[in-house]
Amino acid sequence: MRRRYKRKPIKPQKPRYRVNEHIRVPVVFVVDEKGEKLGEMETGKALEIAHERELDLVEVAPNAQPPVCKIISYGKFQYSQSKQDRLSKAKQKKTGTKGIRLGMRTDEHDLAFKKKQAEKFLSKGHKVKIELRLKGREKAHQDLAKENLRNFVESLDIPYKIEDDIKKFPGGFNVVISAN
The missing domain is CATH 3.30.110.10 (Translation initiation factor 3 (IF-3), C-terminal domain)
Known part of the structure; x- marks a missing residue:
């Protein structure tokens, strides 16, 4: 007997954030973990500051000119993003x-x-x-x-x-x- 295979549903892809050495832009705008703006600087210098503080450099707005990067723990950043997504999903009014x-x-x-x-x-x-x-x-x-x-x-x-x-x-x- 012939088997019929169902296609797996395609999940909407979550935005991928570039972290640390994966940031390929020469100049970035940096915001630290407290939300204070450190201004524009070279990516290498921003990475050094992040490593000194034992945190990650995460590109949060890649389309900005120059791209905005935040010095934050990447794990915490992912957790806060998923929490924010769940909250926004819960607040949506479901009208059937x-x-x-x-x-x-x-x-x-x-x-x-x-x-x-x-x-x-x-x-x-x-x-x-x-x-x-x-x-x-x-x-x-x-x-x-x-x-x-x-x-x-x-x-x-x-x-x-x-x-x-x-x-x-x-x-x-x-x-x-x-x-x-």
């Missing part, structure tokens, strides 16, 4: 799209329940994708389906804005709304 499915023959009570569900999602800041599925002969009454979907959206009590207008897809119609 929630889905609600309706049918042409969905009963009033079920519509009320779905309406309450949509309002709950909108109040939490999520986008809501409302799908109206069409089956069999229902596909002949597309104008009625659009009207049902429009009525459901207009019945919502929470203020909303329409992200994507009513669109046809193979199984029916859908609309994406978000909180105002």
Whole structure:
């Protein structure tokens, strides 16, 4: 039997920092471990200062003119960078799209329940994708389906804005709304 291999997902590469002898620029702008600016100097001299203090010379801004280097322990620098990345990732607001499915023959009570569900999602800041599925002969009454979907959206009590207008897809119609 034939084996199928899945490709490994490509991880986004973290920026690589040049350290100590890997810095190939003749002149750098140096900042020490306390954040004080030591000014522009030759890379060799900056390396000597870093070795005297038993620390590393890390190129933090390679695109600057001249490149900015910091005298700091490289291990501590990597740790602080990873910590900063984790904090920024945690602060990102995750807004997913929630889905609600309706049918042409969905009963009033079920519509009320779905309406309450949509309002709950909108109040939490999520986008809501409302799908109206069409089956069999229902596909002949597309104008009625659009009207049902429009009525459901207009019945919502929470203020909303329409992200994507009513669109046809193979199984029916859908609309994406978000909180105002």
